[in-house]
Amino acid sequence: MAIDEMTAPAGDTGSARPIMKVENLSVVFPRPDASDITAVHDFSLSVTEGEFIGIMGEPGCGKSTAAMAMLGLVRPPGRIATGTVEFLGQDLGKLDEEELRxxxxxxxxMIVQNPRHSLHPMIRVGTQISNVYRAHNDVSKQEAWEHSIEMLRMVGINDPERRVKAYAHELSSGMAQRVLIAIALSSQPKLLIADEPTSGLDVTIQAQFLDEMWDNVQKTRSSVVLVTQDLGIVANYCDRVVIMHQGTIVEVAEVHDFFNSPQHEYSKAILGLQRRAQEKGVAIAKVDEKAPPLLRIEDLTMHFPIRASKSKVHAAEQVSFEIKPGECLGLVGESGSGKTTVGRCLLRLEEPTSGSINFHDVDLASVSREEFRKNRANMQIVFQDPLDSLNPRWTIKQVLEEPLKLHSDMDQEQRLDRIRELLKLVGLEESFVQALPKEISAGRQQRVSIARAIASNPDFIVLDEPTSALTPETTAEIIELLIDLSNKLGIAYLFISHDLTTVKFICHRVVVMYLGQIVEIGTKDQVFETPRHPYAKALLSAHLFPDVANRRVDREVRESLQGEIPSPITENLPKGCYLFGRCPSQVEKCRNMPQELTELEDGRLVRCWRVQEGELTD
Amino acid sequence: MIWRFVVRRVLIAILQLVGISLVVFFLIRLLPADPVARLVGFNATQVAYDQAEAALGLNKSVIQQLGDYLGIMSTAKYDGIAQGYLGDSWVTGSPISEEIGRFLPVTLELITYSLLIAFLIAVPVGITSAMRPDGVGAKITFFWGLFAGSQPEFWWGLMFVFFFFTWWWEQFGFFLAPAPLGRINPMLIEPAVITGFILVDSILSLNFEAFVDAAWHLMLPVFTLVFIVSGPIIKMIRQNMVRVLRSDFILYARSCGLPSRSVSLYALRAAMAPAMTLIGIFYGFLLGGAVPIEVIFALGGLGEYSIRSILSFDYPAIQGTVLIIAMVSLLVYLTIDILHAFLDPRITF
Structure with missing residues (x-):
């Protein structure tokens, strides 16, 4: 069988044989009273043994549909219109239903996204694993059940004897994802198709999974087709990448070639921020180090009571930091680290339990609501979901007019002028004033949110995951806009994000949080180049930067943390260091010794006694 | 866990029943009606009228009447609800509970069989029409739902009587269905009343002749009800099935290579629960809502009894009927909820 010249992996040893060959696959969805939608058009791909392929594209580009169609499956009422899929020399289209099955x-x-919805809600996970295993292996119920426990243990689920009896809704999405992996691997497939298998997982857990998958491919010479939106995953794990746009493949390339010299316009757009940063360097203005801080928070603590319980959620514990005028401070950490809570406390969207927030020499935490409101014009917030944070019934004009009415005494004419000016600042055309939020794209919605935030001329904005709901190309545009605005208007940002790639581009200094505590504060270079706290190290190492020159799979040591972040309720919190139990550098002394945030000689702050004593070096 | 839930629900149900009896008690007495005149006739003497009024207890204050009815601080010689006694009918003089005991099983039998059969038909039909949206089954279902629901049930009942009894006999010279005159041929010996369900009783008393005849008599009324309620139930199951078949877990189950039989069972399990809720709602509704069918086929059910009581201003009978219907409805809802919990582990108490 001839290997497709164009799609053969570069530099392969020659022993590779194709596992799957897809040709001209098209999937259509019929619409009542309208022409059919072609979700996937002329999709061709060949997968060789031991290969790790990434399929990338924006949401709705047909990548997930294409992955399912490779198995001959389409979500009703869609159907496969044309195309052949050859698997190990067999034409799947010619097999009957039973042979296909x-x-x-x-x-x-197959591993699909949204693991909790992909498991049957009313059947125990053990039964579901058993059912699949029994569908392919001639074993008794009892044997299959024992096999399920074994599989759960293999994918790293604690206490598998108990979890095997759980239902999908009783699992965290991390655990549900592991169950899907257990099902997928239980019969040792030759080809694994994984559709955004790590969406919604924290970076440290994502790295654990992908590492396992990669090792599995290397060990068993199986192949993986991974559908993703994340450039980082592609850069770090894939051998080849397939770019889809509006249902069609626009580029197939070896992964280094793709990142170094993308061919198609759309590929270039996806790599936008990456490329622009490389070509001219994104210009962030210098911060005046000697200026007095614009914002200084001290010992900010936020505890949420739990109903009918004595314990509390420790969302933030004694958080202290400063922001200078015009500075962008990054606040990073996994979900549950308390970063969003800190942002919300600054604007008193949550009332902090204790601590002070000094802004323009006023302690915002203790002033009355009335007094606080006067300061609100100076500090604004932009949220993660652009559509949810705009009133769906208001036109863009109404959205932007509201802060002007509240915080200024402009007349109608002046307000209109200001709205035009704002739209121009955020790169939107004037014609959008009459549009409703749902009529414009997510990227433009986020621009409107930003315009609303800068309407009252604030000198500080909290950006709470402003790019997490956006596609890679839109993210790049929004980051550039934020940098522009900061340079032009001198606004300081608190940039909250779990996406270290964007933080790296926009921020001057970075705060790393874990379980409500700050574990490290330093300049961008200090934290990104030489992180010192074990958690910061693991987080940086687990984060997948879209950098093919330093792939995670090429590294000698892949730093990672054990297990998952505990939920920060009173009885879960470790007595000593909060990272105890997951830390690769822990010693017995850490168990009962609470850690202090202390300054090192290079000016950064780290919460780890071993680093402070000089016991841990790079 | 489940027992705590049941106990809590029963306690709430008791409160609801108390509330319902109070509301009914006062509402009836707001009616511009004179049950005494109804009983003794408009030409009765004042003495006879007063005597009758005193006998019914209507000469007492409303609060005293309520006490008599509830059996709490009662001034009457007879028991009240608190003692488990619903009172005597003003028309027949016999205890209400006895009368309801006679009429209720007839209705229960009619609607239980009807809903059971409707459910058994609806499940496979609903599933096939969901699996093959362009198939013949789906089209028939669509027209059935449209057609059956667009006419009142008494009209369908009359049509079926006309077609299967009158027209059939004229055309073919034999009876496909019996005359719509009760539950059993009056020439046969009725089985002894054990459960009140005539089919069950005739089997228990080994009277197979009565069993066959009773089944024959039940055929048309049950058929009429099934014809009417199946439409919405099929539609419900079909819609749930369509939704479930498009869900992530079915697509995933297929991608794992589960046999199609297992996949169908996965889908059915998820689609079943909402359909059961609908059955429960129908059950409660039909307890009083099957009247037209009961009347057309002269079955003598609870619906007929309640209409008769209302028209003769038989206050204790009305109160008793409402209370019993409410009790049965609450019981059915509770059963459905418990079944639901067994089907769906996401429901916790």
């Missing part, structure tokens, strides 16, 4: 789940494993 025997291949699915046995020779081709």
């Amino acid at each position: 025997a291949i699915r789940g046995k020779d081709i494993g």
